Amino acid sequence: MAPEWQNHPVVFFDGVCNLCNGAVRAFLRLDRRQRLRFASLQSEAGQQALRAAGLGTRAFHSMLFHRGGRLFQHSDAVLEAAAAMGGPWRLARAARLVPRFLRDPLYRWVARNRYKWFGKSESCMVPTPGLKARFF
Numbered sequence: 001m002a003p004e005w006q007n008h009p010v011v012f013f014d015g016v017c018n019l020c021n022g023a024v025r026a027f028l029r030l031d032r033r034q035r036l037r038f039a040s041l042q043s044e045a046g047q048q049a050l051r052a053a054g055l056g057t058r059a060f061h062s063m064l065f066h067r068g069g070r071l072f073q074h075s076d077a078v079l080e081a082a083a084a085m086g087g088p089w090r091l092a093r094a095a096r097l098v099p100r101f102l103r104d105p106l107y108r109w110v111a112r113n114r115y116k117w118f119g120k121s122e123s124c125m126v127p128t129p130g131l132k133a134r135f136f
Helices: 018-030 044-052 074-084 087-097 100-118
Strands: 010-013 037-040 064-067 070-073
Touching: 010 018, 010 044, 018 037, 018 100, 037 044, 044 064, 064 074, 070 074, 074 087, 074 100
Parallel strands: 010 037
Antiparallel strands: 010 064, 064 070
16 A cells, blocks of 8 residues: 555655755745645655655655655755645746756755755754644
8 A cells, every 4th residue: 555645745855954944834834725745854754755766764865746656856846846836836847947957956055055054953843733734
């Protein structure tokens, strides 16, 4: 039986990264139709997604986005997650006109420096009771 997260569009993020947690809070605020679900890469669902992507279970360097049986990484994950919210956010896909070989190095540079620039928390973000249903 497939894991429950595979039935939803899910943003997988580094749960101790302050930049990543800020991005999740932004998605939560902007996703008015509540289409997206979330899971830290450190969670069981996150570990399953990392294995499904063929990455090590400690590969917290990239956001992953799952939708329709596909896992997106790096800049594609951010753009696809934004587009999945619908409405004007679908225009995020237009950024894919910029070739991945240009987008992903910038993404990886920020990912490498995110703890230095934005800090790191001691533990993963714990959703409020009102948001708990949107997290795996």
